[in-house]
Amino acid sequence: MAPGLLSAILFATVVAGTPLILTALGELVTEKSGVLNLGAEGIMSVGAVAAFATTIHTGSPLLGVLAGMAAGMAMSALFGFAALTLQANQVASGLALSIFGVGLSAFIGKPYESQTLNSVPPLPIPLLSRLPLLGHALFEQQALVYFSWIMLGLVAWFLYRTRWGLALRAVGETPVAAHAIGYNVLRIRYLATLFGGAMAGIGGAFLSVFYTPLWVEGMVAGRGWISLALVVFATWRPLRVMLGAYLFGGAMITQMFVQGSGLRLDIPAQFLSALPYLATVLVLVLISRNRSTIRLNSPASLGQPFMPDT
Amino acid sequence: MQRLKSSIALLGLGLLAAAPLAAADPAPTQVGFVYVSPVGDAGWTYQHDQGRKEMEKALAGKVATKFVENVPEGADAERVIRQMITGGAKIVFTTSFGYMNATEKVAVAFPNNFFFHATGYKTAKNMGIYNARFYEGRYLCGVIAGKMTKSHVAGYVAAFPIPEVLQGINAFTEGMRSVDPKAEVRVIWVNSWFDPGKEREAALTLISQGADMVTHHTDSTAVVQAVEEKHKDNPSLYSFSYHSDMSKYGPKSCLTGTTHLWGDFYIRTVKEVMAGTWKGTNIWGGMKDGMIKLAPLNPAVPAPVKTLVGKLEKEIIAGKLHPFDGPVVAQDGKELVAKGKSMTDAQLGAMNYYVKGVDSTLPKN
Numbered sequence: 001m002a003p004g005l006l007s008a009i010l011f012a013t014v015v016a017g018t019p020l021i022l023t024a025l026g027e028l029v030t031e032k033s034g035v036l037n038l039g040a041e042g043i044m045s046v047g048a049v050a051a052f053a054t055t056i057h058t059g060s061p062l063l064g065v066l067a068g069m070a071a072g073m074a075m076s077a078l079f080g081f082a083a084l085t086l087q088a089n090q091v092a093s094g095l096a097l098s099i100f101g102v103g104l105s106a107f108i109g110k111p112y113e114s115q116t117l118n119s120v121p122p123l124p125i126p127l128l129s130r131l132p133l134l135g136h137a138l139f140e141q142q143a144l145v146y147f148s149w150i151m152l153g154l155v156a157w158f159l160y161r162t163r164w165g166l167a168l169r170a171v172g173e174t175p176v177a178a179h180a181i182g183y184n185v186l187r188i189r190y191l192a193t194l195f196g197g198a199m200a201g202i203g204g205a206f207l208s209v210f211y212t213p214l215w216v217e218g219m220v221a222g223r224g225w226i227s228l229a230l231v232v233f234a235t236w237r238p239l240r241v242m243l244g245a246y247l248f249g250g251a252m253i254t255q256m257f258v259q260g261s262g263l264r265l266d267i268p269a270q271f272l273s274a275l276p277y278l279a280t281v282l283v284l285v286l287i288s289r290n291r292s293t294i295r296l297n298s299p300a301s302l303g304q305p306f307m308p309d310t
Numbered sequence: 311m312q313r314l315k316s317s318i319a320l321l322g323l324g325l326l327a328a329a330p331l332a333a334a335d336p337a338p339t340q341v342g343f344v345y346v347s348p349v350g351d352a353g354w355t356y357q358h359d360q361g362r363k364e365m366e367k368a369l370a371g372k373v374a375t376k377f378v379e380n381v382p383e384g385a386d387a388e389r390v391i392r393q394m395i396t397g398g399a400k401i402v403f404t405t406s407f408g409y410m411n412a413t414e415k416v417a418v419a420f421p422n423n424f425f426f427h428a429t430g431y432k433t434a435k436n437m438g439i440y441n442a443r444f445y446e447g448r449y450l451c452g453v454i455a456g457k458m459t460k461s462h463v464a465g466y467v468a469a470f471p472i473p474e475v476l477q478g479i480n481a482f483t484e485g486m487r488s489v490d491p492k493a494e495v496r497v498i499w500v501n502s503w504f505d506p507g508k509e510r511e512a513a514l515t516l517i518s519q520g521a522d523m524v525t526h527h528t529d530s531t532a533v534v535q536a537v538e539e540k541h542k543d544n545p546s547l548y549s550f551s552y553h554s555d556m557s558k559y560g561p562k563s564c565l566t567g568t569t570h571l572w573g574d575f576y577i578r579t580v581k582e583v584m585a586g587t588w589k590g591t592n593i594w595g596g597m598k599d600g601m602i603k604l605a606p607l608n609p610a611v612p613a614p615v616k617t618l619v620g621k622l623e624k625e626i627i628a629g630k631l632h633p634f635d636g637p638v639v640a641q642d643g644k645e646l647v648a649k650g651k652s653m654t655d656a657q658l659g660a661m662n663y664y665v666k667g668v669d670s671t672l673p674k675n
Binding site for chain 2: 012015016106113116216223252260270
């Protein structure tokens with residue numbers, strides 16, 4: 001395989017994986033606090049349209065991303081109110097948020113369907129971008145790609161190296177105990193949910209402003225669901241989220257390169273589309289066989305409401 | 311907006327009833343449209359909606375139209391069609407293949423109403439079908455691609471391997487190789503009618519593998535936009551759009567596109583029904599019928615190529631040229647149509663192969 005081609009595949013894989021990393025990292029933090037927010041698809045859609053509209057009006061992709069983030073937080077606050085304050089069923093609230101978000105984004109986005117943005121130029125990192133093979137793929141990307149790596153480091157550091165990360169995990173494991181030693185469980189869960197919403201909003205902004213600079217209804221096209229699957233696939237570990245995202249992205253991209261190269265390789269494309277979900281089921285089966293692995297990583301009180309007695 | 315219009319129409323009806331003097335003017339015939347996706351700004355449904363608007367304009371005062379967009383194929387469609395009829399629609403156009411059975415069911419239940427289904431094959435005494443020969447436009451795009459390619463490789467982003475899509479790929483290939491026998495067409499299936507992210511990646515993949523003429527059979531504008539972006543670095547890179555004129559999304563790089571024009575057909579059909587002269591519709595219209603047209607050619611297309619395309623277009627309209635004139639040879643070398651003959655409609659409708667010159671593997675069903 002020519003080095004240019006390999007570099008192109010790697011480049012496209014990184015791009016395709018980025019919205020998944022952003023959204024899945026946020027969802028991971030939310031789930032670590034014991035909250036299961038299935039609304040990622042809806043949050044990403046609203047984030048995408050908010051970011052696109054803002055970028056159209058201001059001409060600034062940065063403001064667009066901030067708007068996507070804010071919209072994502074607003075959506076997740078809605079979820080938080082239903083699922084945390086009112087203690088509604090988290091699965092049902094999350095699904096409702098997904099459906100609502102997709103519809104709302106279509107409604108808001110109607111006037112923007114015909115408009116186009118200029119694509120955001122890449123931000124090459126000096127020296128590194130000239131590395132052979134990996135330079136173009138890793139260091140000649142758009143700013144949000146680097147942001148996803150920074151966030152990955154921050155989330156891993158926060159969860160496993162800081163006191164507040166420990167508190168968040170404690171809340172996700174045994175909220176009763178965390179409450180007993182004086183942590184405000186609801187507040188921590190709210191913050192984690194808002195963080196998840198902000199990241200999914202940024203993931204949506206990446207799609208509509210950076211990846212394909214356009215807005216059309218339904219453009220998130222299932223990436224929110226893949227992100228949810230990814231968190232389970234990664235068994236709630238940040239680094240594995242990144243690996244999984246590039247694996248899923250890479251599977252799609254490689255399959256396209258194989259098709260485009262004219263190689264006579266017969267893998268049904270439908271199978272490849274189902275691959276992320278198949279892999280998730282497989283991982284679930286594998287980790288379910290080993291109780292200690294689940295106990296290690298999966299938040300014990302995931303999806304269970306907690307309301308302190310007052 | 312549409313709802314507002316129909317309520318204004320209703321209000322008008324109320325006034326008519328209250329003022330018997332004005333009752334000489336008959337109530338407008340209501341015509342309903344069922345769309346599979348949002349109207350948006352370009353694409354399959356957008357073209358149908360343009361047709362609806364033209365019809366409404368041409369028969370102003372005599373018809374009132376309404377539409378429901380984003381209707382899933384299947385049981386929901388039947389409910390929507392029934393609602394249209396009980397809401398007063400005399401004629402309903404259902405514009406996606408998956409509405410076929412629902413349309414047929416409702417047509418049986420309402421024998422005094424009229425139904426028209428796009429791209430299907432079931433008819434009834436009050437149900438007609440219509441479709442367009444999209445491949446005629448594809449062939450001409452292929453000719454332009456063959457004249458303008460430098461790499462002799464074209465890329466094709468496709469949704470699902472059904473006959474309609476294969477007709478497009480094969481016609482494009484035949485057109486391209488009619489002027490550039492060395493040319494090859496590479497196909498990437500994205501397995502979705504609509505996923506801008508995947509469509510874009512597929513286009514970029516094809517470009518990175520040497521394709522300099524890129525087209526698509528998917529619903530978004532992502533491919534045209536991706537090519538426009540890459541055109542800056544590689545000025546010999548061009549695209550061809552599908553469904554709609556997408557030159558707005560690729561002002562420098564989108565050479566032309568195959569567009570569908572349903573307006574004349576809608577006007578003619580509604581007129582016939584209103585006049586009581588309608589006797590069944592089973593139309594598969596092409597350039598001759600004005601149902602398929604090329605979008606205005608980009609200034610980047612050189613004058614001799616423009617002339618050639620104009621000439622070929624006239625030949626297609628006159629019936630002298632058929633995109634699948636023999637010899638047509640399949641990818642594996644088998645002769646499908648002998649020299650001197652053209653492919654029949656039955657053969658076209660059952661197309662499930664690539665012709666020679668397509669350098670990809672067809673996914674098995």
